[in-house]
Amino acid sequence: MTSSGYIRVPLGLLAMSRxxxxxxxxxxxxxxxxxxxxxxxxxxxxxxxxxxxxxxTTRKLWQVSSLARHAGVKPGMTVSQAIGLCPTLxxxxxxxxxxxxxFARLLAALNEISPVIExxxxxxxxxxxxxxxxxxxxxxxxxxxxxLTVGRSDGRTVRLGFGQGKFVAWVAASRSKPDxxxxxxxxxxxxxxxxxxxxxxxxDSSLHRRLRLLGIRTLGALTALPEEAVTAQFxxxxxxxxxxxxxRIVEPVAGRIAPEPIVAALTFFTPxxxxxxxxxxxxxxxxxxxxxxxxxxxxxHAVRLRAGxxxxxxxxxxxxxxxxxxxxxxxxAPLKTRLxxxxxxxxxxxxxxxFTAFAPGTTELQLFARDAQAAARAGQQRALQSAAREIxxxxxxxxLYHIVEVQPWSRLPERRYALIDYEP
Amino acid sequence: xxxxxxxxxxxxxLRAVNTPQPVVLEWDESGGLTVVKGxxxxxxxxxxxxxxxxxxxxxxxxxxxxMLEGGKRRVLFQDLITGQWFAQLP
Numbered sequence: 001m002t003s004s005g006y007i008r009v010p011l012g013l014l015a016m017s018r019x020x021x022x023x024x025x026x027x028x029x030x031x032x033x034x035x036x037x038x039x040x041x042x043x044x045x046x047x048x049x050x051x052x053x054x055x056x057t058t059r060k061l062w063q064v065s066s067l068a069r070h071a072g073v074k075p076g077m078t079v080s081q082a083i084g085l086c087p088t089l090x091x092x093x094x095x096x097x098x099x100x101x102x103f104a105r106l107l108a109a110l111n112e113i114s115p116v117i118e119x120x121x122x123x124x125x126x127x128x129x130x131x132x133x134x135x136x137x138x139x140x141x142x143x144x145x146x147x148l149t150v151g152r153s154d155g156r157t158v159r160l161g162f163g164q165g166k167f168v169a170w171v172a173a174s175r176s177k178p179d180x181x182x183x184x185x186x187x188x189x190x191x192x193x194x195x196x197x198x199x200x201x202x203x204d205s206s207l208h209r210r211l212r213l214l215g216i217r218t219l220g221a222l223t224a225l226p227e228e229a230v231t232a233q234f235x236x237x238x239x240x241x242x243x244x245x246x247x248r249i250v251e252p253v254a255g256r257i258a259p260e261p262i263v264a265a266l267t268f269f270t271p272x273x274x275x276x277x278x279x280x281x282x283x284x285x286x287x288x289x290x291x292x293x294x295x296x297x298x299x300x301h302a303v304r305l306r307a308g309x310x311x312x313x314x315x316x317x318x319x320x321x322x323x324x325x326x327x328x329x330x331x332x333a334p335l336k337t338r339l340x341x342x343x344x345x346x347x348x349x350x351x352x353x354x355f356t357a358f359a360p361g362t363t364e365l366q367l368f369a370r371d372a373q374a375a376a377r378a379g380q381q382r383a384l385q386s387a388a389r390e391i392x393x394x395x396x397x398x399x400l401y402h403i404v405e406v407q408p409w410s411r412l413p414e415r416r417y418a419l420i421d422y423e424p
Numbered sequence: 425x426x427x428x429x430x431x432x433x434x435x436x437x438l439r440a441v442n443t444p445q446p447v448v449l450e451w452d453e454s455g456g457l458t459v460v461k462g463x464x465x466x467x468x469x470x471x472x473x474x475x476x477x478x479x480x481x482x483x484x485x486x487x488x489x490x491m492l493e494g495g496k497r498r499v500l501f502q503d504l505i506t507g508q509w510f511a512q513l514p
Contacts, residue, residue, distance in 0.1 A: 232467050236495040401439070411474055412483070413499060413512055419439040 021252040022116045022128025026146055027161040027169035028106075033123025034099045035063045036157050038092050048090045049073065051082060055094040055316065056342040062094065093345060096316035097306050109149050113142075116255030118166075126166050128253035143181045151179075164189055165250035171200045189247035194220030201241050207234065219245035261304075262355040264289040271310040271347030278307075278348060279336050285353040286328045295355065299324035302357035305335050308350040315344035324359035388422065444510035447500065460500065460511060463492035489514060 030036055039046045049068035051061045061082055064073045071086035082089055103122050110117050116128025129142050136142045139162050150158045161172025163184035171193065172182040184192045196219050198211050216222050222230065223246040231239040243249045264285040272278060282305065289295065301324040307315040317338040325331060388400055400422035407415045450459035457465050471488040484504040491497055499514050 228466055231491070231495075232469075239495060403441070404438070406438070411476070413514070414440060414443050417441045419441055 020116050020128070020255050022114070022130035022255070023164060023250055023252045024129045025163065025166050025169035025253045026127040026129050026143060027166070027173035028110065028125045028127060028146060028150060029159045029161070029170070029173040030106075030123040030150075030157050031159070032063050032065075032157075033103065034094065034096075035065060036123075037099050037102050038095075039065075040102075041098075045090065045092075049086050049088060050090045050092060052092050053079070053094055055096045056338075093313055095314050097308075097314035100316065106150065110146065113146055113149055114255075116253050118253045118255060124170075126169060126253040128255055129162070139183050139185075140181075143183065147179070147181070163192075164247075166253060167244050167249065167251060168193065168247065171196055174200055190223075193245055193247050194218065194223065198222060198245075201244060203241070207237070207241075210234075260294075262289050262292045262295055263352065264292075265350060265352040267350045268348065271349050273347040275339055275343055278339055278343075278351065281351050282332055282335055282339070282353065283328065285351065286332050289353055289355055290326060290328055290331075295326070295358075298358040299326050300331055300355045300357075301359045302355070303331055303335065304354040304356055305338075306352040306354070307344045307348045308352075309344055309346040310349055311346055313344075313346055315348070318356075320357075442512050444501070444512045447509050447511040449500070449509050457488075457490065460490065460492065460498060463494060463496065465490050466493055467491045469497070 035050065035052050038050070038052060046065070047067075048065075049071055050065040051068050051073060052063045054060045054062040059078055061073065061075050061077050061079070064075055064082075068082075068086055068089055071089070073082045073086050073089060077085075079091065082091075099122055103119070107117055107119055107125055110125055110127050114127045114129060114132060116130070118126040118128070120126070127146060129139070132142050133139075136145050143160050143162055147158070147160060157178055159173045159176045159178060160181035161169045161174070161176060161184075162181060163169045163172050164186055168184050168189050172184050175196070176182040198208065198216060198219060198221075201219070203211070211217075211222070216225075222242060225242075227239065227242050227246075230242045234241070240249070266281050266285055268281075272281070290300075300321065302318070302320050304316070304318045309315060317335055319334040319338070321331065321334075323330075391399060401419040402422050403417050404420050405416070406418045408417070410416050447461050449457060452458045457468065459465065467490065469489045469491055471486070474483060474485045474487065476483045482505065485501040486504055487499060487501040489497060489499050497514050499512050500509060501512075502509050
């Protein structure tokens, strides 16, 4: 087994990792990052109308260049629609592993500036800058250091923002021009945010439409309403949006030192295209990775399956498990679904499985995790009995219950459900 | 024959869930509800009344669902027979 270097991991998952935070943030944003990677790889591509095909279904467009956009081509269009609008359109097969590696290199470069780096989607990263003024000086000098670092590879397209908390930094970056920065001085957050359009908020399309129907087009217009009124109208989401718009929420950059992922890989003697064989290989890789000594006592929370394709392309599937698990079937199911629904576009030369995030759970849950392994060998029932007995011994009473319906139709809440001792 | 792995349900071992807890409320000068144990009241979302079981022990309650500071929700009701207030989860 091998291991790679920096791996992007979902936020808030990594109990195995250490973390540090910073309230002052610089946002580094490279819009259309995958397309920019292709332009960097193929010289002269930027001079043509270009579209990147979607990684999950290659019949639709994922990202389109500005020249293609001028011709009326939009993301989400089918290939035939796009070609109809722009016959000179250059279509590019996606290479998600390449984009991921480029982004990992960018994050590693930013790590030279600050130890507190938080990654967002591809092309978006936050740099924690608390304390950096002692090294670089003013925010402008910090931004300049970041620009020089990023500029080695992606300088012409990067947008930079600086401010208190991630949201202000992100809004600042989204307002800046390519290779420029917007810096929001401390104390000026409210005035800066008030002028911004509501589209900078993390809204879904329906909420965006509702706000526009109410005539609310800027963050200032939103915060002019009482917080309670927005909360009453839009619930907890509305409260969060109001507070973001008012600059009341300062989300710090949370840097995490990612744990070393558990990796299992398989190289095929001859490239493989049959889905059944790929599925079987995936099962073998999962079984091998689960046996890794570092996995014992931890449940898998995020998995990634990479495929190197014949002829140089790649395929990538990542999945975040809602319920962390050590069960091979539950880890493999979403990846198999992905293999079925949007298989690699070519024959696979090498298949690589990575467990990239883990959840420890409580002592009791770890007890279950270990017992679940035993259950696989000796039967789930026996394992549950053993776990329940051990919990009872530890806490001196039965603390496992079933929730049973008593009168679920009752208008009196206390009559609807009850607890009963759980004795497997 | 395979024995059932389920323990038979025994009514005497049922434990109540979400039983109403007596609560002291605070009201402002204009009669508006301001504070419940657990937080400041931000909004009253809904109110309703239940009159039931007149054939045995009459239940007569005035309910309201409130949102507390921080977004938590609580159901409050006044027992209209004793006048006492209770809180429980929605």
